[in-house]
Amino acid sequence: MSNALNVVPTEDTVSTGVRDTGVIAEGLADVLADTYRLVFKSHAYHWNVEGPLFYSVHNLTEEHYEDMFGAADELAERIRALGHLAPTSMADIVARSRIEDATGQLTTEEMIMDLAQDHERIAHRFHALIEMVEERKDPVTEDMATERSAFHEKAAWMLRALAKSS
Numbered sequence: 001m002s003n004a005l006n007v008v009p010t011e012d013t014v015s016t017g018v019r020d021t022g023v024i025a026e027g028l029a030d031v032l033a034d035t036y037r038l039v040f041k042s043h044a045y046h047w048n049v050e051g052p053l054f055y056s057v058h059n060l061t062e063e064h065y066e067d068m069f070g071a072a073d074e075l076a077e078r079i080r081a082l083g084h085l086a087p088t089s090m091a092d093i094v095a096r097s098r099i100e101d102a103t104g105q106l107t108t109e110e111m112i113m114d115l116a117q118d119h120e121r122i123a124h125r126f127h128a129l130i131e132m133v134e135e136r137k138d139p140v141t142e143d144m145a146t147e148r149s150a151f152h153e154k155a156a157w158m159l160r161a162l163a164k165s166s
Contacts, residue, residue: 010085011083011084012083013083014081014082014083017137018082018136018137018138018140018141019136019137019138020136021082021084022084023132023136024082024132024136024138024141025079025082025083025084027128027129027132028075028078028079028082028129028141029079029086029087029092029096030097030125030129031122031125031126031129031145031148032072032075032076032079032086032087032093032096033087033092033093033094033095033096033097033099034096034097034098034118034121034122035068035071035072035122035148036072036093036097037093037094037097037099038064038065038099038115038118038119038122039065039069039072041099041101041102041114041115041118042061042064042068042115043061043065045057045106045111045114046058046061046062046065048111049061049108049111050108051108053108053112053162054108057108057111057112057162060159060162061115064115064155067151071148071151074144075144075148078140078141078144081140098121098125099118099121099122102114109163112159112160112162112163113159113160113163115155115159116155116156116159116160116163117156119152119153119155119156119159120152120153120156122148123149123152123153123156126145126146126148126149126152127149129141129145130145130146130149133145
């Protein structure tokens with residue numbers, strides 16, 4: 001009798017017409033890693049921001065990290081739908097991500113600009129993913145990446161606009 005708890009996740013062959021699913025899954029894992037790191041950074045700034053813009057920054061960062069947390073799940077599920085395993089360790093997330101931890105105590109303006117730059121960095125990675133999946137016949141990932149890029153571009157714009165008032 002088999003035990004339902006002894007099942008080990010495996011990669012599967014998927015035949016939906018998408019080419020090079022492994023390459024796409026790697027690209028998705030990279031933007032997933034960036035997203036996950038930026039969720040944490042946005043949350044940390046959300047907790048620690050102070051000053052006259054506290055309310056605005058506190059609420060905006062909360063909107064951002066909540067959106068990105070949901071997006072991380074969608075990205076991981078897309079990797080699985082392509083037949084591959086999503087990242088399973090924080091070490092893998094950190095190694096894949098281009099999002100860096102800030103050093104020292106940042107002012108509110110520095111936090112805002114740091115987040116804006118990170119959102120722009122992720123938007124660039126999504127743009128690269130879009131180009132890569134176009135030639136591999138993966139409209140589902142292309143649509144997802146386009147939607148996520150639009151979110152990050154808007155987030156960067158909102159943060160930059162907020163910093164102008166400080």
